[in-house]
Amino acid sequence: MSSGDFFQDVFEIVRLIPNGRVSTYGAIANALGKIGAARQVGYALNNCPSDVPAHRVLNRKGVLSGKHFFGEERMKELLELEGLKVENDVLVNFEKYFWDPSNEL
Template sequence: MTFRETVWRLVRRIPRGRVATYGQIAALLGRPRSARAVGGALRRCPADLPWHRVVNAQGGISGRAQMSSMLTQRIRLEAEGVAFRRGRVVLRAHAWRSTARQRRGFP
């Protein structure tokens, strides 16, 4: 099982209408400093993966080569009911909380 595959498996668990950050995914996999590698895992991923539910630590959509792809991500999120504010996802409202510890600790 490669790192990339574990990322995909976890991303599939993010429910509709919620988002996770790259760093959060990395931390949940026990590799808190591999956020960047998580981005790499999503750069090329299966078409049916809900990749749009992963955003950066500020709730923003991270740079892609094509801007159309960034727009696609926002549109897909809004279609799931995710609210944006000044170009950022409202993390307070939509951050995926998978554990009790995170429920307490999320800013």
């Protein structure tokens, strides 16, 4: 498990996501300088410790791809509590709530 450097980077980015905001795998990967490594971002979130609000990380379409791990209802509830709206596992106004890590870093 020593080879988790990439994971840590992802964790930090996701942890920096402000409340009521969301991000995408590609954006995070891009912020890490690993363009195209979107998959690994999800991979990292798969090991997501409790400190990482992975429910704020969606795919390019704003779809809650990770509902399978958190529980579709669980993730939806968390997002709604953040003031977001989830419709059919898809975040409404996703672009509006989109938070670019590279923009903050």
